[in-house]
Amino acid sequence: MADTMKLHYTVDADDFTVAGEASGAVKKVLKQLGFSSDIIRKVAVAMYECEINMVIHADGGVIDVEITPEKIRMIHSDKGPGIKDIEKAMQEGFSTADEKVRELGFGAGMGLPNMKRYTDEMNITTKIGEGTVVDMTVYVK
Amino acid sequence: MKLSEVKEILNAEVVAGEEFLDREVKSAFGSDLMSDVLAFVKDQALLLTGLVNGQVIRTAEMMDIKAIVFVRGKKPTEDIAELAKEYQMVVMTTDYTLYPSCGKLYCAGLVPNEERVD
Numbered sequence: 001m002a003d004t005m006k007l008h009y010t011v012d013a014d015d016f017t018v019a020g021e022a023s024g025a026v027k028k029v030l031k032q033l034g035f036s037s038d039i040i041r042k043v044a045v046a047m048y049e050c051e052i053n054m055v056i057h058a059d060g061g062v063i064d065v066e067i068t069p070e071k072i073r074m075i076h077s078d079k080g081p082g083i084k085d086i087e088k089a090m091q092e093g094f095s096t097a098d099e100k101v102r103e104l105g106f107g108a109g110m111g112l113p114n115m116k117r118y119t120d121e122m123n124i125t126t127k128i129g130e131g132t133v134v135d136m137t138v139y140v141k
Numbered sequence: 142m143k144l145s146e147v148k149e150i151l152n153a154e155v156v157a158g159e160e161f162l163d164r165e166v167k168s169a170f171g172s173d174l175m176s177d178v179l180a181f182v183k184d185q186a187l188l189l190t191g192l193v194n195g196q197v198i199r200t201a202e203m204m205d206i207k208a209i210v211f212v213r214g215k216k217p218t219e220d221i222a223e224l225a226k227e228y229q230m231v232v233m234t235t236d237y238t239l240y241p242s243c244g245k246l247y248c249a250g251l252v253p254n255e256e257r258v259d
């Protein structure tokens with residue numbers, strides 16, 4: 001596995017039940033490639049939280065994953081409403097999710113802090129009315 | 142604790158993974174919030190929840206949770222059970238609500254699971 005392995009996923013916003021399919025697929029790939037369960041868990045959880053956000057806060061989007069023996073990078077891009085105040089959004093407990101989302105078990109305002117905790121690098125680029133890109137990297141130490 | 146013991150203590154009905162009741166769980170976590178599960182759970186944990194939908198199964202899969210108890214008599218639909226079977230999980234339902242379910246297991250020696258990932 002000398003080269004970079006690239007994976008691409010489209011996240012559908014209409015169907016909440018399929019949210020998590022992309023992260024589940026990546027988890028499987030990483031397992032096959034023989035990464036440690038610790039690394040796999042970090043990537044899977046960060047990606048899953050981000051995937052859910054794309055479904056509940058944006059209109060879905062695309063995910064690009066790059067895997068090398070040294071690191072795993074996940075780039076989530078959506079064309080949703082954008083994030084008004086990133087600093088606020090990063091706080092535990094901050095959420096704009098509605099009642100419907102809460103009934104599904106999400107909207108606790110824990111997603112972005114979780115992603116930060118599980119990854120080594122995390123960058124958010126966002127523009128109101130245009131969309132959000134969440135770029136995360138997990139290093140294989 | 143063996144899952145067969147969990148089943149007995151909670152007087153639970155097994156909906157998926159009957160063949161894996163020999164499995165051990167080392168700790169447990171009770172919550173209806175999936176993001177809390179994603180923040181707190183460690184290896185080989187049992188998840189107790191009152192939330193019943195497919196995302197519970199997917200969340201569990203992300204966290205390598207292999208056993209779930211749905212509390213207060215909530216029965217998962219066929220597709221949820223199918224997803225759990227696909228992931229080789231044990232799924233049970235108990236009539237007890239979340240607090241007594243956790244309390245009974247705690248008293249029987251199943252410790253909590255709150256170590257946070259940093």
Ligand SMILES: Nc1ncnc2c1ncn2[C@@H]1O[C@H](COP(=O)(O)OP(=O)(O)OP(=O)(O)O)[C@@H](O)[C@H]1O
Nearest residue numbers: 053057082089095096106107108109110111112176
């Ligand atoms: N892709 C996105 N597009 C637009 N807004 C977003 C996006 N991701 C996050 N947000 C905003 O940031 C807030 C915090 O996100 P975070 O993931 O931490 O919590 P949550 O999704 O509301 O709840 P939880 O993740 O616990 O289910 C969201 O409520 C939403 O307002």
Ligand SMILES: [Mg+2]
Nearest residue numbers: 049053111112
């Ligand atoms: Mg979120």
